[in-house]
Amino acid sequence: MQQAVVPDEEVSVAPLSTARLADQAYEQLREMIVSGRFAMGTRLIEVQLAKNFGISRAPVREAMRRLVEDGLVDERPRVGYTVAEFDAAAVIDLYNVRLSLEATSIRLATRRGMATAPLRDLIDRMAAAARAGEQARVSRYELDFHAEICRASGNALIAHLFHTLEGRLLMAIALDNEGQADLQAIATEHTPLIAAIESGDEQAAAATMTGHILSTVKPLILRLGGDPGQLLVPLDHSEPA
Amino acid sequence: MQQAVVPDEEVSVAPLSTARLADQAYEQLREMIVSGRFAMGTRLIEVQLAKNFGISRAPVREAMRRLVEDGLVDERPRVGYTVAEFDAAAVIDLYNVRLSLEATSIRLATRRGMATAPLRDLIDRMAAAARAGEQARVSRYELDFHAEICRASGNALIAHLFHTLEGRLLMAIALDNEGQADLQAIATEHTPLIAAIESGDEQAAAATMTGHILSTVKPLILRLGGDPGQLLVPLDHSEPA
DNA sequence: AGTCTGTCGCCTGTCGACAGGCGACAGACG
């Protein structure tokens, strides 16, 4: 017979899934879309999805609303929903926003002297996933890395917006899935960011960040037939050392 | 008897309101919130709102979802919705995001050589509204001015994000409603932006924009008891000429 | 053959009703 432990002190308990059907539907649909299980342009029909999930249309509808907001689903009123299309131009738009947001994000985090231990931990996980060849896990940890900096910036709005962009970022990365296999490099490329944050030099940290982002997205845009010259570098560091 | 005109060529017809109840509820609630008709922290109860609007809960619910996304309403799952709280810290967060997004926005618009005629028109409207002392209209045209630049940037994501931020911006401005009455100045302050765009110098345009935004928000933050030193200036132009 | 028009079916938009969780209040106990 197992003995229940009843501590006197408060104990932080896992959030134990909100269990809202709408949340679950959102998570699952999001996963299906960014993993490429639904081809771009595929029609998403509320009734079908509801039947597949074994739930009613209401929570599905709410999930769709959020996916539209995330840019993963296109909506035509009175007509229906389709999986969003994604091309080189969209990637450029996305990364121009990302460049400017993350430059600000790391500047704030650096200014506040954020703790870098969680970042080191994420790099370790990235490296481990890379050794295992699990690209999806590498991508997720990489986004977690950047999200952690956003959180540490102390700017809740930036953190929220980055979360909103994560879906689009995953789709952009997925566009490239048969592309590069240099997973190891991804992990190592994040180390300079930690050093930059610890240096306390905001401008340098921002330059490191923009250089890092540019180096990962330029090849992608080239492979998609886009023009990397349309990428905008915040700050005056057009070419990071 | 009026004769119907049936042109051979395609004619762009006004979108004639989508007439979705959810859209109307969203617009009305948004207006009520940003105009300060609901005090911050006020509970918003779906059933009551639905009854007041004379509609069912479904469209109200969808409107609430969007307001939450816009940051105008806070949600606590299984508990309810409240009108979002807004303080100096929130304004600083908001404007740090705005500074970085709009710097990028005007750089892109300048690079593409956007037409400035619509901007001049909006300045005229601003001035007219200012003469009439209608602060709300001034604010709206001002946001339209910036939104127009976002659209002209050619980056659909920036335009979308700016639209998302507009509600928060209106709330921030509303915080200050008993404050400054220098409405005329608002209109004239926008003229240098047009010149900067026409100059074709991206960096200069961005610097003008950040300077413009800073000059409007710094007094507001001071009045709210915040520290303007927490504002981040993109690019290296800490102090615009 | 091409174009216009009328019809049909599918899917969204909306509705009212039920179930369940959370907070508030009141009562019991130390």
Place this chain on the structure above:
DNA sequence: CGTCTGTCGCCTGTCGACAGGCGACAGACT
């Protein structure tokens, strides 16, 4: 008197059903 516990009411989360708009197809007309 303070704290804990049980109860109650309100509001959200979810459900199934109906109405109406939009697109696709087929037929008629030029």
